[in-house]
Amino acid sequence: MPRFEFRLPDIGEGLAEAEVAKWLVAVGDRVNEDQPVVEMMTDKAMVELPAPGAGVLVEQLAAEGDVVKTGAVLYVLEADRPVGVSVAADEPAPAAAATPAQARTDAAGVLAPPAVRKLARELGVELASVKGSGPGGRISAEDVQRHAAAPAVAAAPALAGGRRERLRGVQKRMAETMALSARTIPHVTGFHEVEAGSLVELATRLRRKAEEAGRRFPFDTLLVRATALAIRQHPIFNSSLDEAAGEIVFHDDINIGIATATREGLIVPVVKQADALKLDALAAEVDRVATAARDGKAALADLQRGTLTISNTGAWRGGFGTSLIRPPEVALVAFGRVEEKAVVHNGEVVARPIIPMSVTFDHRVIDGEQGLTFAITLRGLIEDPWGLER
Amino acid sequence: MVAGDQSDPADVLILGGGPAGYVCALRAAQNGRAVTLVERARVGGVCLNEGCIPSKHLAVFAAAKAGAERFGRAGMPAFAGEVDMAAFQLSRAAAVDVLVKGVAGLLAGAGVTVVQGSAWFVGRTRVCVAVGEESVRYFDFKDAVIATGSCAVPLPGLPFDGARVVEPSRALEWTSVPATLLVAGDDYISLELAVAYARLGSRVTLATANDRLLPDFDAEVSNAALRGARSAGVEVKVATDPVSIVGDAERVAVSAGRVPNLADLHLEVAGLAPGVAQLVVDDHLRVDRHVYAIGDVTGAPMLAHRAMAQGRVAGDILGGKQAAMDVHAVPRVVFAEPEIGAVGTSEAGATDAGVDVMVGRFPLGALGRAVIESSTSGFAKLVFAQESGVLLGAHLAGPRATDLVAEMALAIEMGATAEDLALTAHAHPTYAEQAMEASEVALGRPIHVRPPKR
Numbered sequence: 001m002p003r004f005e006f007r008l009p010d011i012g013e014g015l016a017e018a019e020v021a022k023w024l025v026a027v028g029d030r031v032n033e034d035q036p037v038v039e040m041m042t043d044k045a046m047v048e049l050p051a052p053g054a055g056v057l058v059e060q061l062a063a064e065g066d067v068v069k070t071g072a073v074l075y076v077l078e079a080d081r082p083v084g085v086s087v088a089a090d091e092p093a094p095a096a097a098a099t100p101a102q103a104r105t106d107a108a109g110v111l112a113p114p115a116v117r118k119l120a121r122e123l124g125v126e127l128a129s130v131k132g133s134g135p136g137g138r139i140s141a142e143d144v145q146r147h148a149a150a151p152a153v154a155a156a157p158a159l160a161g162g163r164r165e166r167l168r169g170v171q172k173r174m175a176e177t178m179a180l181s182a183r184t185i186p187h188v189t190g191f192h193e194v195e196a197g198s199l200v201e202l203a204t205r206l207r208r209k210a211e212e213a214g215r216r217f218p219f220d221t222l223l224v225r226a227t228a229l230a231i232r233q234h235p236i237f238n239s240s241l242d243e244a245a246g247e248i249v250f251h252d253d254i255n256i257g258i259a260t261a262t263r264e265g266l267i268v269p270v271v272k273q274a275d276a277l278k279l280d281a282l283a284a285e286v287d288r289v290a291t292a293a294r295d296g297k298a299a300l301a302d303l304q305r306g307t308l309t310i311s312n313t314g315a316w317r318g319g320f321g322t323s324l325i326r327p328p329e330v331a332l333v334a335f336g337r338v339e340e341k342a343v344v345h346n347g348e349v350v351a352r353p354i355i356p357m358s359v360t361f362d363h364r365v366i367d368g369e370q371g372l373t374f375a376i377t378l379r380g381l382i383e384d385p386w387g388l389e390r
Numbered sequence: 391m392v393a394g395d396q397s398d399p400a401d402v403l404i405l406g407g408g409p410a411g412y413v414c415a416l417r418a419a420q421n422g423r424a425v426t427l428v429e430r431a432r433v434g435g436v437c438l439n440e441g442c443i444p445s446k447h448l449a450v451f452a453a454a455k456a457g458a459e460r461f462g463r464a465g466m467p468a469f470a471g472e473v474d475m476a477a478f479q480l481s482r483a484a485a486v487d488v489l490v491k492g493v494a495g496l497l498a499g500a501g502v503t504v505v506q507g508s509a510w511f512v513g514r515t516r517v518c519v520a521v522g523e524e525s526v527r528y529f530d531f532k533d534a535v536i537a538t539g540s541c542a543v544p545l546p547g548l549p550f551d552g553a554r555v556v557e558p559s560r561a562l563e564w565t566s567v568p569a570t571l572l573v574a575g576d577d578y579i580s581l582e583l584a585v586a587y588a589r590l591g592s593r594v595t596l597a598t599a600n601d602r603l604l605p606d607f608d609a610e611v612s613n614a615a616l617r618g619a620r621s622a623g624v625e626v627k628v629a630t631d632p633v634s635i636v637g638d639a640e641r642v643a644v645s646a647g648r649v650p651n652l653a654d655l656h657l658e659v660a661g662l663a664p665g666v667a668q669l670v671v672d673d674h675l676r677v678d679r680h681v682y683a684i685g686d687v688t689g690a691p692m693l694a695h696r697a698m699a700q701g702r703v704a705g706d707i708l709g710g711k712q713a714a715m716d717v718h719a720v721p722r723v724v725f726a727e728p729e730i731g732a733v734g735t736s737e738a739g740a741t742d743a744g745v746d747v748m749v750g751r752f753p754l755g756a757l758g759r760a761v762i763e764s765s766t767s768g769f770a771k772l773v774f775a776q777e778s779g780v781l782l783g784a785h786l787a788g789p790r791a792t793d794l795v796a797e798m799a800l801a802i803e804m805g806a807t808a809e810d811l812a813l814t815a816h817a818h819p820t821y822a823e824q825a826m827e828a829s830e831v832a833l834g835r836p837i838h839v840r841p842p843k844r
Contacts, residue, residue, distance in 0.1 A: 111780060111805040112805065113803060113804045113805060114716075114717075114803050114804075117714075117716055118712075118713070121712040121713065121714060122712045134805070135778070135779070135780075135805075135807050135809075135810075136775070136778030136780040136805060136807060137778070138780075138804075138805040
């Protein structure tokens with residue numbers, strides 16, 4: 001029987017490595033074509049890798065918890081028939097995904113071309129402290145310039161002793177994304193108290209109707225829809241900044257990410273074309289991606305191409321906080337818990353259900369007036385939500 | 391001129407006009423410094439006058455004869471008669487003259503003042519130069535650069551006599567091919583001399599107490615050098631004391647290493663490390679606040695291109711520029727049979743340093759160009775870091791390896807990977823293809839040889 005070496009394919013966006021989360025097939029067991037063999041945890045999600053053909057799994061080359069490089073052999077299959085060579089097997093791992101910095105064996109130990117070393121000297125940058133963005137950790141002129149422009153980091157204070165855990169997977173991705181966000185984006189946040197009586201009434205009615213039909217209707221559906229419709233009127237909120245080109249990119253589709261807490265950490269499944277889907281379909285889609293994300297089973301495609309993120313902290317009781325935008329997005333809308341609050345109506349203090357809302361935007365792209373008018377539009381869509389039902 | 395306390399100011403005073411000194415002088419002058427350069431013989435130093443240039447002239451001359459003979463079976467008329475060494479020496483001297491005049495012209499054009507004489511320190515910032523037989527001049531320098539080079543040392547028990555037993559430089563000046571020649575040494579200098587004179591018709595014995603030739607090269611290259619020398623007609627005796635087999639050899643050339651020329655400089659007077667064998671410099675090439683050292687006086691590897699690189703860096707530092715000596719990849723070349731070009735780490739060196747490597751070997755027998763020229767015994771051996779694929783070392787044996795190693799040096803300096811080399815189109819049919827092919831071997835997907843078994 002032909003022996004087939006299954007190599008870890010590039011499971012998205014040039015990922016360099018992934019962690020073996022769980023073997024679903026034991027050594028010696030038969031698998032059918034397309035049957036999931038192993039669950040891999042990447043920076044972003046849990047991904048199931050199906051068998052490329054039917055046969056018997058004869059060898060696992062990594063244990064659960066091992067981190068495997070893209071292109072490395074993951075398992076060996078005694079296939080019933082020759083298996084089409086997987087893409088990753090005959091194509092080298094993309095250069096960018098090669099490895100972390102590899103010290104050279106000479107004294108310098110830093111991988112940078114001569115002209116870059118010269119630039120570093122001129123800018124007073126210690127090359128050893130620069131993270132190279134190139135293959136093998138190669139340091140480019142841009143890396144040096146970026147490092148020179150970054151504010152000096154104070155020496156790390158001595159750490160108190162304690163248990164150490166490697167930063168990886170979803171958490172590592174969060175650390176990188178949020179650091180990039182805080183470092184590069186000038187954040188501005190506006191806080192708003194929005195009357196939510198009608199929204200709750202509409203949501204309750206739609207949920208009851210859906211449940212009668214055996215379907216579910218997540219509350220987030222209406223928040224996603226309202227945000228998407230507000231974006232339609234304020235397309236700058238659906239853009240990205242291409243700094244290198246000096247251009248703002250206006251995205252064609254309105255794809256709303258929903259910040260979701262999972263066992264592995266924070267991930268953001270995306271509902272595509274959230275303004276265009278019929279409301280039933282939107283509800284189903286919100287339910288599907290959020291459930292998959294919570295179960296750690298989100299498909300990579302469901303984690304990509306978001307254009308604006310909403311965060312609904314209302315599921316938990318609690319205060320109200322600021323948010324960080326997820327680059328390359330330029331805004332984020334956060335909602336709190338709907339609670340009755342005292343408001344003044346026609347000179348009378350009355351109790352009304354209020355949903356706290358904050359709109360955070362990237363002030364490089366969006367100015368204060370645009371931020372405020374967007375918030376006013378969104379507030380209107382929530383306070384008078386009947387148009388969301390279409 | 392009167393000897394005395396009169397002195398001339400020198401903004402930058404460079405002692406030695408070899409490849410380190412003259413390059414430093416030109417660069418410092420480019421950077422706006424007023425440069426005085428002291429040279430006791432001719433500018434260009436050992437390299438130009440009695441080292442690199444004449445030795446390569448001899449090697450190329452001998453290789454041309456061997457090349458013609460290699461095409462004998464392809465119809466090239468047989469080479470008849472003995473080479474005219476006297477005529478060769480005239481042409482060699484003429485070539486050296488052209489280059490020395492070229493350097494002198496560059497220095498004059500750059501406004502560098504060249505003073506002929508021998509120099510030594512007479513104070514912390516003062517140097518005395520003996521000009522001619524009787525007169526001396528004093529210079530008070532702001533910055534000084536020591537670039538006085540090195541000289542050959544003899545083997546114990548086999549002193550140079552200037553006629554029969556000579557240092558390598560003298561062996562380049564012979565006007566006849568000795569009938570028998572003993573070359574003592576294991577380095578590239580001995581190997582080049584042995585192969586050149588064997589090709590020119592001498593009966594050559596190359597002897598070294600070491601157990602291999604080129605001991606500081608990758609082991610496979612050492613083996614290729616040994617086989618190649620034998621194929622060129624050299625009798626190679628390793629693990630043999632050369633002194634014991636001098637016998638009645640007509641000539642004996644000894645390459646037993648070189649030592650820096652420091653003894654006559656009176657470094658102690660300037661408060662600089664007296665009595666040291668070589669000057670230790672930081673990566674700014676300083677031995678003291680205002681004293682720099684470049685070239686062979688800074689120790690191994692004593693190579694002209696390293697000296698020139700140091701000269702450029704020192705010239706930039708003297709010009710107030712942010713510069714440092716941080717050349718990773720200094721290539722080493724051997725003009726013997728075969729030619730050898732090596733740069734970076736050997737396989738053993740990488741392994742000893744604890745680096746996992748992948749090695750790509752490509753035999754020249756699989757290269758069209760090498761088959762045409764009946765030069766199929768060489769190879770390219772590239773050493774990459776296993777994890778990153780970054781090139782760590784290149785070891786080439788074969789025609790033009792001395793030129794081809796330049797690509798490898800650039801690749802190392804740029805941090806190129808096996809993929810970079812494999813994906814770069816190399817012209818066909820050329821020897822340059824071996825770099826691409828060897829990289830593909832390392833990646834397990836060669837085209838022109840069978841893939842290694844996985």
